Amino acid sequence: MTKRTAGIILALTACLTLSPLSYAQEQTAAYHDPATEEDESLSSKMKTTWDCVYFGSYPTSEVTDKEFSAVADYAVRDDNVVVDPALYEALEAAEWTGNETELDGVRYRRLKGEDAEGGGEVREQHYVWEDTDTWHYFRYEPIKWRVLEMNGDEAMLLCDREMDCAPFHVQAEDVCWEDCTLRSFLNGYDESQNSAGISYAGNPEDSFLNTAFSEEEQAGILTSEVDAPANSYYGTPCGDPSRDKVFLLSVDDVFSGESAGRHGFYVGHGVDDPARRFHPTMYAMARGTWYSPVEAYKGNGFWFMRTNGYTQSNVTYICDFGYIYNRGTFVTCNDAGILPAIRVDLAKAALVDAGTVSSDGTQTAPEGPGTGLSDPRYVPDENMPGGNEVIWDTVHFGSYPMTEVTDGSFTGVDEYALLDGDVIIDEELYAALAQAEWENNEAEIDGVMYRRMKASDAVSWSSSRAQHYAWDSEDAYHYFRYEPITWRVIESNGNAVTLMADRLLDCAPFNTEAEEVYWESCTLRSFLNGYDETANREGINYGQKPQDSFFNSAFSEEEKACVLTDTVENPANYYFGTSCGQDTVDQVYIPDEEEVFSTPDAARHGFYESDGLNDPARRFRPTLYAMARGAWYSPLDENKGNGFWFLRTSGYTPSNVNYICDFGYVFNRGTYVTCNDSGVLPLIRVDAVKAGLEKAGTVSSKDIMK
DSSP states (O other), rough: OOOOHHHHHHHHHHHHHHHHHHHHHHHHHHHSSSSEOOOTTTTSSSSEEEEEEEEEEEEEEEEEEEEOSSSOGOOOTTEEEEHHHHHHHHHSSSOOOOTTEEEEEEEEEOOGGSTTTTTTTTOOSSSOOSSSSSSSSEEEEEEEEEEEETTTTTEEEEEBBOOOEESSOOOSSSGGGGOOOOHHHHHHHOOGGGGTOOOSSGGGGGGGHHHHHHHHHHTBOOEEEEEEOTTTTTTOOOOOOOSEEEOOOOHHIIIISSSEEEEEEOSSSSSSGGGGGBBBBBHHHHTTTOOOOGGGGGGGOOOOEEEOOOSSEEEEETTSSSSSEEEEEEEOOOOOEEOEEEETTTOOOOOOOEEEEESSOOOOOOOSOOOOOOOEOOOOOOSSSGEEEOOOOOOOEEEEEEEEESSSOSSSSSSGOOOOSSEEOOOOHHHHHHHHBBBEEEEETTTEEEEEEEEGSSSSOOOOOSOOOBSSSSSSOEEEEEEEEEEEEEETTTTTTEEEEBBBBEEEEEOOOOOOOOOOOOHHHHHHOOOGGSSSTTOOOOSSGGGSSSHHHHHHHHHHBBBBBEEEEOOOOOOTOOOOOOOOOSSSOOOOOOHHSSSHHHHHTTTTOOOSSGGGOOOOOOOOHHHHOOOOOOOSSSTTTOEEEEEEEEEESSEEEEOOOOSOOEEEEEETTTSSOOOOEEEEEEEOOOOOOOOEEEHHHHHHHH
16 A cells, blocks of 8 residues: 555544544544635635545546656646556556456556547547557545535535546436436436436446445445525526435535535635636546646636536536536536535544645645655855755655675775765674575565675776775675665655755666767666666666666655656756757656756755855765765865766757766766766655655755765
C-alpha cells in the first residue's frame, strides 16, 4: 500500500479505538462549516475555505510507461500521472478480476477507449485514446472531500474533484433524478430504479458507491432524504424526492437557496463563482470528461446538478468558470464531470483530516506528518557571501548506497573528503558481505540493504587519479550500505514539496556519447527515472533491473507512489541563449539555471540570484559511493571535499552542459556532455502528506562553509 494509504489506515485505527460517542465528538470538533471572507480579487468578492477529509478511494491517477500526452499539459495536475515502466509492465502481466487488480497492497483499475463515454472518439479538449483496444491503468487514491455542512453528529461532504464521467440518463427522454441512470450508477441500484431498465448492481465496479467504499465505510454513509425542488428560474418540475446514499447537488444547494450560502457558494445570478470551479481527475478525463482550454480556467471541467433544465429532457450544470446554466443541456450529454455528495455519520465514518482548500486556489496541509515544512529562510549575516545565512528544512525519504564497509584502514580517498560515517570498518560485517548471496549486486543482511561494485562498474575509475577514488584492485568487490537520503526542502506548496538531495548521490555523464543533446533525450534523464531505450538518443534501457536507475534503486513501490510527476521546463541558457529542447514530464530531474541561479525562483530555493558570487548554498559534497563511481572532489582549502554537479541547461552549444563548481559558481559555458566525473544532484517533488514526511532537522549555508 502507499504511505498515504498506510498513514490513513493508521489514523483510522487510532480513531476507531475511541468509543463511537467520543469519536463523533472529536470529529464534530475537528470540522466546521465553510468559512467565508471578503476578497476583492475574486469575481464573487468572496473567498471560501472548506475543511477537507479523506474517505474512501477511487481510480484517479494513470500509470504509464512513457511520456504522457493524452491530455494537454495544462490539464495535468500534480498526482494525475505516474510514469513508471516497471509498474506498467507489472500491471500488464497481472491477474485481473474483471478490470480490477491489486499489487503490493495498492488497487488498480484498467480501462479501454471503447469503455469510455464517447467510445474513445477523438474530440478536442478530451482525453486522446491512441486506439480503443489498448488497456490503460489507473491507481486508486484516497478520495478528498470538502465539508459542506456540519449538523450535530452528521456531515455533508462534496468531492474535491470530478471523479467520473457519465450522462445524466442514457436515453433521450423526459427524466428526473428519481428515474435517471446516473442516480442508479452512483448508488449501485438495479434495473427497477431507472426508466432505462439498466442494473448497476452486478459487480462492485458497476457503481460509484461499491467501487469507492468498503462495506465498513458504507455503514458510515447515511441514507439521505434527497429533495427535488423545481428549477428556480424556469419552474420545471423535478419529480419526487428520493432516498439515496450518494447524490448530486441541486440548484438550491449551490445557487438559489439558503443552503447555497451555508455551503460556501455565491447566492444569486450573474457571478462566475470560483467556489463552483472543479477539476476532473485523470480517470474522469479518460472516461470522457471535457476540460477547459480557456486561459483563466484551464483544466476545469463542467458538472451536472440533479435539477432539470428548462424542460425535463434537460439537466442543469455548472460550467468551467463557475457559472450556472439553469437552462441546462441534454440529459444524454456524455462529457460532464460527476461531483458526488454524501452525508456521513461521524460516529461511524472514519474520516481523516486532509487540510483545507479555498476558492482562490490555495490549500493547506493537515496537521501531522507532511506538515511544518517551510521554504528556505534567510538570516542577515554580513560575514556570509551575499550577506545572508540560508537555512533549509530537511527530510529523510528513500535510501541509496552511500557508506563503504571495509575490513581495515581506508585509503580510497583523502581523509579531508570524508564526513563522519562515510566509512564503516567492521571485519565481521565485511566477511558476512563477502559470503552473502547476491542478486544483481544487491544483498540484505539483518534487514539492511547493501550494494557491491567493482572498478569496472564505476563510470570512470583509476588507482592513482588525483582527487578521485583510488581503486586498489580492478577485480575486488567493494561494499556500500544503503542509507536514508537526506533532502533539503527548497520549496513548499500545499501538500507538494520540492526536494533537493543534500549530497551528490551518484556519478554519471549527462550523455554517454559526444553529440548535441538536450535533457529530453540524454542518458542521465533515463538513468534517473528508469526509462527504457526509447527515451534517450543512445538506445540504452535503464528500466530492466532496479539497480539500473536511481528511481528504482532509491524508492520502494510505496515511496514511488508519493513522488509527483512533474512538468520539467527547459528554458534557454541564460547567458548564451542556447536552446535546451522541449519540456519533459519526469519524476526525477536535476536543476536548471533558473532554479538555482538567475531568477526569483532561485532566491526562493535559497540560492543567490545574481551573477558573480561563489554561493555556499550551491556547494555540495559527494557521498563515498558517488566518489567510488567516479565523482571528483576538491582539494582547495575552503572547498575541500566538495564536488561539481550538472545542471540540465545546455552550455554555449548543445554538446556542452552547464555545471556548478566546487565553490558554488555557475559555469554557464559548460563542459562536454560526456564529462564522467560530475556528481549527480537529484530533484523530486513529493506529496508530503501521502509520504508522511517529517522534519528531520535543518541545514545551513554556514554549515556548508565549515
